[in-house]
Amino acid sequence: MSTATIPVDQMVEEQANEELARLAAEIAKHDRLYHVEDAPVISDAEYDALVRRNLSIEQAFPHLVRQDSPSQRVGAAPAEKFEKVRHRVPMLSLDNAFSDGDVIDFVARIRRFLRMEQDAAIAMTAEPKIDGLSLSLRYESGRLVSAATRGNGQVGENVTANARVVADIPKVLAGDPPEVIEVRGEVYMTQRDFLALNERQKAQGKQTYVNPRNTAAGSLRQLDPAITASRPLKFFAYGWGEVSEMPAATQMDMVAALEGYGFRTNPLMRCCSTAQELLEHYHAIEEQRATLGYDIDGVVYKVDDLALQRRLGFVSRSPRWAIAHKFAAEKAFTILRGIDIQVGRTGALTPVARLEPVTVGGVVVTNATLHNAEEIERLGIKIGDTVIVQRAGDVIPQILGYVEERRPANARDFFFPTVCPCELRTPIVRDSTATGGEGVVRRCSGEFACPFQRIEHLRHFVSRRAFDIEGLGEKQIEFFFRDQDLSVKSPGDIFTLAMRDAQNLKKLKDKDGWGQLSAANLFAAIEARRTIPLDRMIYSLGIRHVGERTAATLARAYGTWQDFHEAAIAIARGDLKAREEMDALEDVGDAVIDAVANYFAEEHNRRLVEDLASQVNVLEAEKPATSSPVAGKTIVFTGAFERMSRDEAKELAERLGAKVAGSVSSKTDLVVSGPGAGSKLKKAQELGIEVIDEDTWFQRIGR
Numbered sequence: 206m207s208t209a210t211i212p213v214d215q216m217v218e219e220q221a222n223e224e225l226a227r228l229a230a231e232i233a234k235h236d237r238l239y240h241v242e243d244a245p246v247i248s249d250a251e252y253d254a255l256v257r258r259n260l261s262i263e264q265a266f267p268h269l270v271r272q273d274s275p276s277q278r279v280g281a282a283p284a285e286k287f288e289k290v291r292h293r294v295p296m297l298s299l300d301n302a303f304s305d306g307d308v309i310d311f312v313a314r315i316r317r318f319l320r321m322e323q324d325a326a327i328a329m330t331a332e333p334k335i336d337g338l339s340l341s342l343r344y345e346s347g348r349l350v351s352a353a354t355r356g357n358g359q360v361g362e363n364v365t366a367n368a369r370v371v372a373d374i375p376k377v378l379a380g381d382p383p384e385v386i387e388v389r390g391e392v393y394m395t396q397r398d399f400l401a402l403n404e405r406q407k408a409q410g411k412q413t414y415v416n417p418r419n420t421a422a423g424s425l426r427q428l429d430p431a432i433t434a435s436r437p438l439k440f441f442a443y444g445w446g447e448v449s450e451m452p453a454a455t456q457m458d459m460v461a462a463l464e465g466y467g468f469r470t471n472p473l474m475r476c477c478s479t480a481q482e483l484l485e486h487y488h489a490i491e492e493q494r495a496t497l498g499y500d501i502d503g504v505v506y507k508v509d510d511l512a513l514q515r516r517l518g519f520v521s522r523s524p525r526w527a528i529a530h531k532f533a534a535e536k537a538f539t540i541l542r543g544i545d546i547q548v549g550r551t552g553a554l555t556p557v558a559r560l561e562p563v564t565v566g567g568v569v570v571t572n573a574t575l576h577n578a579e580e581i582e583r584l585g586i587k588i589g590d591t592v593i594v595q596r597a598g599d600v601i602p603q604i605l606g607y608v609e610e611r612r613p614a615n616a617r618d619f620f621f622p623t624v625c626p627c628e629l630r631t632p633i634v635r636d637s638t639a640t641g642g643e644g645v646v647r648r649c650s651g652e653f654a655c656p657f658q659r660i661e662h663l664r665h666f667v668s669r670r671a672f673d674i675e676g677l678g679e680k681q682i683e684f685f686f687r688d689q690d691l692s693v694k695s696p697g698d699i700f701t702l703a704m705r706d707a708q709n710l711k712k713l714k715d716k717d718g719w720g721q722l723s724a725a726n727l728f729a730a731i732e733a734r735r736t737i738p739l740d741r742m743i744y745s746l747g748i749r750h751v752g753e754r755t756a757a758t759l760a761r762a763y764g765t766w767q768d769f770h771e772a773a774i775a776i777a778r779g780d781l782k783a784r785e786e787m788d789a790l791e792d793v794g795d796a797v798i799d800a801v802a803n804y805f806a807e808e809h810n811r812r813l814v815e816d817l818a819s820q821v822n823v824l825e826a827e828k829p830a831t832s833s834p835v836a837g838k839t840i841v842f843t844g845a846f847e848r849m850s851r852d853e854a855k856e857l858a859e860r861l862g863a864k865v866a867g868s869v870s871s872k873t874d875l876v877v878s879g880p881g882a883g884s885k886l887k888k889a890q891e892l893g894i895e896v897i898d899e900d901t902w903f904q905r906i907g908r
């Protein structure tokens with residue numbers, strides 16, 4: 206089965222890995238078609254969906270992020286025909302928001318990061334997101350010296366000769382510009398100019414374009430500037446790259462300055478002070494969308510104050526201080542044929558809608574996730590209904606509702622099964638919530654007895670980031686699981702395979718699809734993995750909430766398998782001190798600790814783990830490298846700070862190689878304390894741990 210249709214929340218490691226590889230190739234292809242050939246074959250909404258799916262898989266499996274992941278780069282590599290230019294300040298991309306909620310979260314995130322009150326006003330700009338191509342124009346002593354496309358964000362194409370013939374682009378700046386200024390903005394074409402040009406092209410038997418954006422791109426990227434000159438290109442300035450002296454301190458004033466130098470800027474740009482105002486302006490722009498005369502695909506919000514922008518900084522390829530709020534995704538009607546239940550590694554049961562195939566925004570959709578039973582109830586859908594399907598930010602389509610008038614007389618209610626669809630038909634249990642009520646997630650209670658879960662666990666165990674045994678992939682592990690002679694029911698069984706095979710009458714080498722060499726190779730590969738780093742060992746256990754990052758944190762903190770194992774068992778027994786110690790680790794909270802406790806409270810799991818541990822040699826964890834004055838130190842921040850939020854402080858400390866802990870223990874090296882500090886400060890003083898204030902902290906790290 207292709208991994209393209211698997212909902213992200215049901216993916217196992219291998220599938221995620223495969224899907225990330227597929228998406229990397231797919232997105233690279235569309236990047237090339239869009240950026241290099243100016244001939245996309247999918248809509249922007251579809252493209253966004255691919256990027257979102259890639260991101261959400263990466264969020265679920267952060268350790269699987271590929272070097273060539275689309276999240277690690279912007280656009281496509283520059284085309285060969287133009288000279289390359291390295292951007293002095295990278296041309297980055299924007300994160301997307303798809304709903305009002307995303308925008309509210311975005312603003313809240315910024316306030317949190319900057320340690321502002323959640324209801325404090327924060328000046329933010331809102332302006333149309335122009336659907337064109339971005340261009341960086343470099344001016345020295347007021348004269349245009351070079352123009353470059355975005356390319357991959359680091360290196361673009363030199364299109365200076367072409368930029369010179371665009372009427373909207375000043376060759377000499379007006380007013381009193383800085384000595385060096387790179388002005389950035391969007392080259393675009395109006396819808397009317399696009400239609401007229403395409404008519405002309407058609408009449409002359411020449412290439413026609415699919416939309417104004419691609420026409421603009423194709424026109425700017427002509428080797429002959431005379432052709433560019435014949436195309437009615439326009440330019441809106443909205444940003445900048447390198448600037449020798451900044452003429453202003455806010456986004457609004459900078460854009461006004463650009464206007465003063467002779468650029469056209471977008472008249473719909475506004476300054477707002479709450480998420481609500483941003484949204485109001487978004488809807489106002491959306492209403493005018495059809496009459497603007499040029500294509501826009503959303504609204505961009507930016508923090509107005511440039512000093513705050515600097516503090517907020519960037520996350521991988523996009524700024525924390527800006528976001529693009531995209532216009533809504535496409536919808537379609539189709540018939541709900543049935544609802545299936547899928548079982549994941551942790552036994553979670555997810556209902557999946559089986560749909561009559563329908564094209565939504567150019568992609569054929571055959572199923573949609575329904576999340577849980579409550580969602581089905583909330584939607585009020587019955588099998589046989591005509592449902593409204595939407596493909597939003599994710600490739601996984603969603604059902605928005607059904608059409609009352611089209612409900613057939615024989616529409617059937619769906620009843621969530623009470624037993625697992627696995628052959629054991631084990632009873633289904635519901636997770637409990639923090640308040641002791643019933644959670645929405647239903648699970649098969651079979652744990653390792655449920656064949657679905659066992660296989661998923663084993664798959665996880667041999668996956669690339671876990672034991673990664675060459676020649677022992679998903680298919681092979683399933684074969685060994687089912688094979689009567691070799692029967693691998695738990696991870697430890699893998700390491701006794703060779704020994705058991707030697708004793709068996711029917712040998713692996715004689716089985717279908719195997720031979721002398723492949724069997725020998727497999728046993729050698731298993732042997733090679735008998736020695737394993739601690740973080741991989743922890744990760745491979747498949748404890749809920751313990752992904753690769755958490756496993757690495759635990760490995761670093763406990764150092765040896767013995768220490769981790771003892772701590773886990775102690776926590777499962779309810780040992781509060783052991784629990785507190787784990788709780789002090791950064792990014793390890795109740796969810797992880799409870800998951801560890803539940804896992805090790807289970808007799809079967811304990812046996813499985815001991816059995817495995819007796820088969821392998823677990824290496825000690827490596828200590829982090831030292832370079833900055835706080836590298837390798839465990840730091841606790843407590844109380845309030847003037848100059849930074851906790852998040853900001855934490856990020857800075859981590860960037861400098863420190864470990865940030867949530868509570869003070871004997872392992873703490875340093876406590877940075879602000880006004881209002883309470884028990885943590887007291888504990889640090891009792892333990893004789895060094896305590897410094899915010900100013901000393903900044904001095905120490907040289908800021």
Ligand code: IVH
Binds near residue numbers: 337529
């Ligand atoms: S600001 C750090 N403002 O959208 C990135 N971008 O997805 C700053 N775009 O590469 C970009 N209209 O090509 C910004 N008003 C606007 C925009 C805009 C269109 C494009 C631009 C950028 C892409 C990001």
